Amino acid sequence: MREGAPVTVLRHGTLGLITVLVLFPFLGIALAAFHPTNSQVGGLSLPDPWSWENFRLAWEAGNFDRLTRSGLVIAGCVVPLTVCFATLAGYALSVLGVWGGRVLSLGFVLGLTLPVELLVIALYFNLREVGLTNTYSGVVLAEVALFLPFGVYWMQSHFAGVPRELVEAARVDGARDSAVLVRVLLPISWPAVTTLAVLVFMWSWNQFLLVLVMMQSPDMRTAPTGLGLFVGQYGTDIPLLSAASLIVIAPIVVVYLLFQRSFVNGITRGAVKG
Template sequence: MTRHLPRLALLAAAASVLLPFLAIFSAALQPQSNLSPGLDWPSDPQWGNFADAWTTAGFGALLKSGALIALGVVPLALILATLAGYGLSTLQVRGRGALFAFLMLGMALPYEAIVIPLYYEMRDLGLLNTQWAVILPLIGLFMPFGVFWMRTHFASLPKELTEAASVDGAGSWRTLTRVLLPTALPALTTLALLYFMWAWNQFLLALVLIQDPAKRTAPAGLGKFVQQFGQNIPLLSAGTLIVIAPIVVLYLFFQRHFIKGILQGAVK
């Protein structure tokens, strides 16, 4: 019996994740007149609910805006986190320990506390009501975790790699790009997926810093959709599935790299 406990635990964990998705999917296919859909599969699935939700909430513009924000955040944040992690782990930077500790304080800072200052700062910069008003703050907010993640990866590599590159005459930049970065693909992929997920799911900053509903993120648009159609459970469920679909597709596509990056960090 004991040897079957890990499998039972995994099955229970999988069921706890899959059952809510199945419930939402089943509810999305119910007739819109059904205000209390259960787990029963509808006899006549209403696939048109997805089209109605897409049109009513304007998800086309929201998904485009959310993608612009996420694609603006991820590359810049990855580059900055990689450079900072490399510098704090490998280069002999004076006071790097204190600098890293100061940077880690950002992980304890709730971004809700800086929304109002950010609003006035973006207004003074003329970026209010644009995607940049969300992209730039998110890059800064993501830096502490990203630097911690990449610093941990680079610090765990054998020093012989950088020493051998130095003996061969490679400078710091060449050591990073030719020697260390090829080993960091799982870590970078995992961090990129986390960044994309966090940027895609951004709600508060998009709601406060962008007044045009069509320029907000999909979750922010879904929040307005809930206010209008909170009683229409099938339509609301269809909208929820539309919002989370890109994250699920990306995870399924990069799941091997994601899991490898997580396990690699755990082992190290």
């Protein structure tokens, strides 16, 4: 049944209002970043003159070249490991029906309820005992463990919605479990895998407290942690601080734009199945 015009107008109006509310702070930050350094910024005032100098100064003052490299190294390890382990676990729990699957699934769901603030101190002392603090390996392992509960839940839900006829047909043709996953399920699961990869990259890049506690070396920390220290030094220089904020969020925007179609497709498929 087709919706009436008032319902359509109300829906579009609500979405437009939400869009404005979400983009309004970003517009203010973007305009403030182009004001001259140490200038007073009021609301959404236009810069006069427009200045790109803040981005260069923020990049150099915050050592964002090293911080960005560290963040990309960590995310570049966390994303494939999390996606790979989550895919294998989701396949085992949903399709293979491993022994104790319900208990394991419940354990992963409970893992979603544990905040990093509750675990970070104990995690620090445990990793310090094995020499993994102040190393990329320690942060990567901690983040993979932190993101896996959602990843497993996401991939398990996706595989649960795949028609069983596809799996049974592949097994009738003599395909083993690994072949069913690689040749049958993964080709139709790229939207879900891509969505999970984008989400994990975003979470890994934005991780603040975990990196701050695990990394004592300032050069090995990531851009968000560097931005936290940047605020303490240049908190009164709003244009410079705004430019640094845009530098930090730029990689997430780039990754989203590159995988926008697959990301939206994966999210909408999950919504329809739910």
